[in-house]
Amino acid sequence: MKISILSFGIAKDITGHRFMDWSLGENTRLAELRTALEAQFPALIDLASLRLAVNSEYADGDVILRENDEVAIIPPVAGG
């Protein structure tokens, strides 16, 4: 199945893309996607923190991903 991945801030510099299409097996957990992203883009591991959001909500690693989900890579935020 396919999901889309959005990268922001320094994560966009690291992945090189704002939007990426990503292929996954059925019933992939978010933690597995995180491991795959860190393997492909090791500089993500050096960040002060890294959170993932699914469909615009922060999500834990045990969330099961579904077709067409939108996952956002959220490096340390710095609003205000």
Added chain:
Amino acid sequence: MLEIKLLDSPLSVQHCIDYAQSGAAGAINVFIGTVRDNTQGKQVLRLEYEAYEPMAISEIEKIARQAMEQFGAKKIAIYHRVGTLEIGDAAVVIAVSTPHRKASFEACQFIIDTLKETVPIWKKEIFEDGEVWVAAHP
């Protein structure tokens, strides 16, 4: 009642204050976050902000709703800027009305402190000799 905006043009402090006006309130507290010209002794030329817009709006809304409940706020306006900001520009404006003054200070502080922790907005500092995403690395 809430008004939340992400804007790529200068923020109007007066709009936020006007929105927060309430006959049931005895206080309006306003916080303005502005662009500072230095960081750790180094001169900053400007800042570039970006947001994951739908999520930023929904996370700000969660904070505002919590502030209404926790501090009895009547009306809250939160405007945040995105795009390129020059020194002195307002990056965020928060206006909160409450029945009594103490809660208005506390609500404003709660909102800005929480916004900085949870809302998906990022800023890059631009220097003479390079640029850095703020807080990205330990």
